[in-house]
Amino acid sequence: MAINILMPALSPTMEEGNLAKWLVKEGDSVESGDILCEIETDKATMEFEAVDEGVIGKILVAEGTEGVKVNAPIAVLLEDGESADATPVSAKTPTEAEPAAQAPVETGASFTPAPVEQDLPAGTTFKSQTVREAIRDAMSEEMRRSEDVFLMGEEVAQYQGAYKVSQGMLDEFGPKRVIDTPITEHGFTGIAVGAAFAGLNPIVEFMTFNFAMQALDQIVNSAAKTRYMSGGQMTCPIVFRGANGAASRVGAQHSHDYASMYAQIPGLKVVMPYSADDYKGLLKSAIRDPNPVVFLENEILYGQSFDVPEIEDYTVPIGKARIRRAGDDVTIVSFGIGVQYALEAADKLAEEGIAAEVIDLRTLRPMDTETVIKSVMKTNRCVTVEEGFPVVSIGGHISATLMQEAFDYLDAPVINCTGKDVPMPYAANLEKLALVTTDEVIAAVKSVTYR
Amino acid sequence: MAKAKKPNVNAEELLEYYREMLLIRRFEEKAGQLYGMGLIGGFCHLYIGQEAIVVGLEAGAKEGDQRVTSYRDHGHMLACGMDPKGVMAELTGREGGYSRGKGGSMHMFSREKNFYGGHGIVGAQVPIGAGLAFANWYRGNDNVSFAYFGDGAANQGQVYETFNMASLWKLPCIFVIENNKYAMGTSLQRGSSTPELYTRGEAFGIPGEKVDGMDVLAVKAAGEKAIAHCRAGKGPYILEMNTYRYRGHSMSDPAKYRSREEVQKVKEERDPIDHVRELLVGGKHATEADLKAIDKEIKKVVIEAADFASASPEPALSELYTDILAEAN
Numbered sequence: 202m203a204i205n206i207l208m209p210a211l212s213p214t215m216e217e218g219n220l221a222k223w224l225v226k227e228g229d230s231v232e233s234g235d236i237l238c239e240i241e242t243d244k245a246t247m248e249f250e251a252v253d254e255g256v257i258g259k260i261l262v263a264e265g266t267e268g269v270k271v272n273a274p275i276a277v278l279l280e281d282g283e284s285a286d287a288t289p290v291s292a293k294t295p296t297e298a299e300p301a302a303q304a305p306v307e308t309g310a311s312f313t314p315a316p317v318e319q320d321l322p323a324g325t326t327f328k329s330q331t332v333r334e335a336i337r338d339a340m341s342e343e344m345r346r347s348e349d350v351f352l353m354g355e356e357v358a359q360y361q362g363a364y365k366v367s368q369g370m371l372d373e374f375g376p377k378r379v380i381d382t383p384i385t386e387h388g389f390t391g392i393a394v395g396a397a398f399a400g401l402n403p404i405v406e407f408m409t410f411n412f413a414m415q416a417l418d419q420i421v422n423s424a425a426k427t428r429y430m431s432g433g434q435m436t437c438p439i440v441f442r443g444a445n446g447a448a449s450r451v452g453a454q455h456s457h458d459y460a461s462m463y464a465q466i467p468g469l470k471v472v473m474p475y476s477a478d479d480y481k482g483l484l485k486s487a488i489r490d491p492n493p494v495v496f497l498e499n500e501i502l503y504g505q506s507f508d509v510p511e512i513e514d515y516t517v518p519i520g521k522a523r524i525r526r527a528g529d530d531v532t533i534v535s536f537g538i539g540v541q542y543a544l545e546a547a548d549k550l551a552e553e554g555i556a557a558e559v560i561d562l563r564t565l566r567p568m569d570t571e572t573v574i575k576s577v578m579k580t581n582r583c584v585t586v587e588e589g590f591p592v593v594s595i596g597g598h599i600s601a602t603l604m605q606e607a608f609d610y611l612d613a614p615v616i617n618c619t620g621k622d623v624p625m626p627y628a629a630n631l632e633k634l635a636l637v638t639t640d641e642v643i644a645a646v647k648s649v650t651y652r
Numbered sequence: 653m654a655k656a657k658k659p660n661v662n663a664e665e666l667l668e669y670y671r672e673m674l675l676i677r678r679f680e681e682k683a684g685q686l687y688g689m690g691l692i693g694g695f696c697h698l699y700i701g702q703e704a705i706v707v708g709l710e711a712g713a714k715e716g717d718q719r720v721t722s723y724r725d726h727g728h729m730l731a732c733g734m735d736p737k738g739v740m741a742e743l744t745g746r747e748g749g750y751s752r753g754k755g756g757s758m759h760m761f762s763r764e765k766n767f768y769g770g771h772g773i774v775g776a777q778v779p780i781g782a783g784l785a786f787a788n789w790y791r792g793n794d795n796v797s798f799a800y801f802g803d804g805a806a807n808q809g810q811v812y813e814t815f816n817m818a819s820l821w822k823l824p825c826i827f828v829i830e831n832n833k834y835a836m837g838t839s840l841q842r843g844s845s846t847p848e849l850y851t852r853g854e855a856f857g858i859p860g861e862k863v864d865g866m867d868v869l870a871v872k873a874a875g876e877k878a879i880a881h882c883r884a885g886k887g888p889y890i891l892e893m894n895t896y897r898y899r900g901h902s903m904s905d906p907a908k909y910r911s912r913e914e915v916q917k918v919k920e921e922r923d924p925i926d927h928v929r930e931l932l933v934g935g936k937h938a939t940e941a942d943l944k945a946i947d948k949e950i951k952k953v954v955i956e957a958a959d960f961a962s963a964s965p966e967p968a969l970s971e972l973y974t975d976i977l978a979e980a981n
Contacts, residue, residue, distance in 0.1 A: 351790070377790065382817065383813075383816060383817065383820070385813035385816065385817065387779070387809065387810045387813055388779050388810050388812075388813025388814045388816070388817055389779075389813070389817060390779070391776065391778070391779020391780055391782070391783060391810055391813075391814065392779045392780075392782050392783040392786050392814065392817060393783060394779070394780055394783055395720070395768070395779060395780035395781060395782060395783015395784045395785075395786065395787070396783040396784070396786045396787045396790070397783070398768050398780065398783065398784065399718070399768075399783065399784045399786075399787035399788075400787065401786075401787050401790060418773055418776060419776065419779065419780075422771075422772070422773050422776060423771070423773075423776055423780060427759075427761070427769065428975055428976065428977070428978060429754055429975050429976055430751055430754060430755040430759035430761075430769075430770070431750075431751050431754075431755060431759070431760070431761040431769070431770075431975075432749070432750065432751035432752035432753070432754050432755065432975055433752070433974065433975035433978075434750075434751070434761050434762070434763055435761050435763070435768075435769075436978045438978075467976050468976055468977065470977070489980070490980055491978035491979070491980060492977045492978050492980075519980075
């Protein structure tokens, strides 16, 4: 029976890839384990092996094709004696099941939401860059600017970064400034903190912030508190950066969003950007900052492209929120990948005549609550969106702040859309359920606007 | 155990070590008194009995070398030349203290003297010390860092992570294990599967040596060897200092874990200050009168420190919200 060979997913977050090269041709017999082709992603090139034995019937995707979706058929494998015209059986996986049809939304007066432009010099040009590239450029630019800046972490050098963020940096800066560490987060974080006390500017990459739990003592007890404990004598100019929050199907120990936990600590600055331009500008500011900065990245965003201003030495100040969309009916406050859900919700709400103002906090400590309060004084309603847990969340803090400082302006209770109060499940359907969704944001907005 | 084989010191230096060790002891005794009077609060860990270690090692240090230790830190600060007044005023939580009253006994720092604390989490100062050494390696200078920790900290995981990287990267770091036999109330035998702590670096290729930490000259000799090893770019070195603390772990220590006789025996037979006193007088390098004059001089310094620490005002209430973050340039 003929079967389709499907485009493989080579990492949890891979959605598409390039078919770089076929190593077999139509009519070839293959055995399990034979290399069929080379698949290329933005992270790596990998060889794809045959699982079943048979004869290559048809090659459906020519080599050199870019953007081949995961699970798309790339070739047909025939059993011995089968005709090349045999039709493969359809093998739909459960995850491909069609989503339940959405009930049609009743629309009010629809309008086109107005994105808020960044305050940039006239004539600024942009280039499209992935978040991954923006982070790399920020680090490289700062390392060119100062000899005291160096990068250390697991697989940052020879492997070119577990998520390929530091690709090419070893070649440019050498092994003294791009340093592979053994898998010892507690130890190398402490060493980096000591180096920062001595006046260097380390960038510590955690493969994910889940692993930084091993190093939490050095981040909180040593890096964050020493300035205060020394009466202002000591500084700790260090950046802790890496992937934070859920990727895709990686389970409870690789999916934790630590935003609210770090945001609680005096002596730290905490940054969690959404778009590539902010990643670049804020990371450059973080590296220059004389304080310890926790810089929370998102694995799903690494591969997403955004317009980045082509401005020399582009920096974004830490501690300033960004109004991404103006609106009068409700304020949606978010940060990190949550902004994506907030913006999607704002688009859909616009079709129903609800104008949402979307605020991207960008920095969680110090938090620009002033911008949030000002917006809520105008809209009188607020919904917060984050991927983290609901108990003692960033949204909870914003709710309390609004109650204390804008109580008379609120026409509805603030609703916090968050991840669910459970360790992240592995099963695809449960994981989806555990994460915050655009639909939940829409429902919350409708609730606070009484629609 | 390494003993000083031949005199590695002249009379003048020996007198100086006597003076420095005595300053630490008298300072600590005074701190104990002030604690009893309620002028010092919280935790206060005294260094009495261990004076020879910091004095002996500092004798081999040069300008630019760094040091970092745990919460039993007063002796290290005095030995590297920090002002007794500023240290004592920090103990009393006053404006004139090294951390302007915000750190206390366990948390003091001096950029000027390259003293990097004063850390309250057992073992956390070890990677930090290696980080200071990393900065020396990165900058290509010949400074070394001293990372002091106790026999209790020697069982912490991060210590071994640090040993691995320090050896791998050949960091100029001297790991000084101050083995005073008790991790708070847990004796070495009850807490360590292998009691020979100087061998703990063997798995990482770090040479180690056991030193009589009650003999300032033995400490000095071992320190000089370790320093030379580090300065030559050969990587880290471990010194296990066999020592003893006369007082409790902190001020509130019922001392049920060891006998009065055990403490008394060490005081009588191994006291580091008595030892130097004997060398000075026995070798006719100083008279009893000379030493009395030093005692008097030290007493004065300590009384002045205590007076300063009592008279210095508490920090202004506005200080609560300062020194949390550094201003960006």
